[in-house]
Amino acid sequence: MTTDLVARFVKRFRGGPVVAADLAGGGVTALFGPSGCGKTTTLRCLAGLDRPDDGEIRLGGELWFDAARRVCLRPQQRGVGFLFQDYALFPHLTVGGNVAFGLAGLPRADRLRRAADALDRLGIGGLEGRYPHQVSGGQQQRVALARVLVCRPRLLLLDEPLVALDAPTRDALRPELRRLLASISVPVVLVTHDRAEAAALADQVVVLDHGAVVQRGTTADVFARPAGLTAARIVGVETVHPGRVLRAAEGLAVVAVGRAEVVAVAPVEGPRDVYACVRGEDVILLAGGDGHMVASARNQLSAVVTAVTPEGPLVRVGLDAGFLLTALVTRPAADELGLAVGTRVTALVKAQAVHLIPRPVNDPVS
């Protein structure tokens, strides 16, 4: 049984940006966007910590906020679970005291028992007597989750739930958090600017930019097919290049991009201006630059490496393939191909991996 969250509101800041949120549905929703785009403000309005200027918020059949009817429930009346970015564990209370904090109206023994149960369920039983500064970052995150979940919230709000952790802990906790979010039957809204986090945790993604919703949809859809240039930039599509559809037939479009022609799977008809988007992980590199072989990938582009930038376990490869194309390959692959500036390679891109965004006629081409 899940209740749906419906939130459509506007929050104005004096001399600052306007945040217009528009959320609906259950499941796990990720608010995705660069810092300062209004993600956290949206969460705070949902929790009742900030008051929107206009609009309404309801959960299930219950009205939480209505600007027209001057209804604004206090945080205490909403029953939200708010996980703060750095967890905000009470430093003067033990882990057990923190988790039992919201359990009012129960005898002390019951409260502590329920706190201990919650810690057990999150795999950190036995830490009750420690203070927050005596446990690790990953444990603090789970203590904060336990403190929120033990109160049985009706809406769970997570503000960058993994950002305060180091990379290995983050990678370890991500699947665990996914399982937890899938197992609870309340709507979850989480804020993140990390693509991997949104992809791993959320069912649907709402892309925000400068306080406005740019795109919404299922996680896979939003990341593979951004609706516009802004969304493509925010979700981090590596290659976005203006082009023009030359001809289209049977669902395949041939697009002139720079000096090259690429084939895309796209339901367009006739010539029109577009942006061609290719994600870096969808580009396969082959040694040698002849660009002629028999392969299923429709786009076989001979290219020259223009830049090689290591990024953690991956290498970002800039290519001149008649237009600027970016590929993400693993380090061993880059070593094996001997990638360096000037190396000639063939870039393979499946037609399905080329996503076309309509481009307004008078849009300046950079």
Next chain:
Amino acid sequence: MDWAAAKVTLWLAVGTTGLLLATGLPLAYWLATTRRRWKVVVEAVVTLPLILPPTVLGFYLLLASGPHSPLGRAIETAAGRTLPFTFAGILIGSVLVNLPFAVRPFAAAFSAVDRRYAEAAWCLGVSRLGTFARVTLPLAWPGIFAGVVLTFAHTVGEFGVVLMVGGNVPGVTRTLSVAVYDDVQALDYDSAATTAAGLVAFAFVAVALTHFVQRRGGRP
């Protein structure tokens, strides 16, 4: 040592500190959390006694509570006597003079507590008052303790306002600091030296205690 004066001093310090805890904590919490712009006016009024000579404050208090002012007559009708030259009189004067010594450290302590702790407690369903008692107050405690010690110690050493409002009535308004002044006037340097040394020792212990608590930072 004038033990009657020591007793008056002790009761004055206890009373002043108690009254300032009761009134200063809510006032400081309001100052630390409000976003109203006219709070600067309140802040200025609270700070004023730090700069004004205590004699000036005592002078106005004397005028306001004397038999010639409406306020003074009201008090006289209600309590059967006027405030000057009574213990209640020096207590009120002392509370006013010590306002900044209590409210400023209290407000600084509340401001230093990250607002998100209170917000986290609200989201866990705990009322504003409950959050204040269970989160904000314990976290602000080292700063509040510093304010309490400072107020107590400063009241023990208060001179100007006590002399202006209370005069020098033994066993009623004669405090240790007034006794030192009185002894020196009477050329009784031995008695003055004993009392003065006692006040120095007390002040030193009080200041050392505040620093010790501040450095521990209220860690459990």
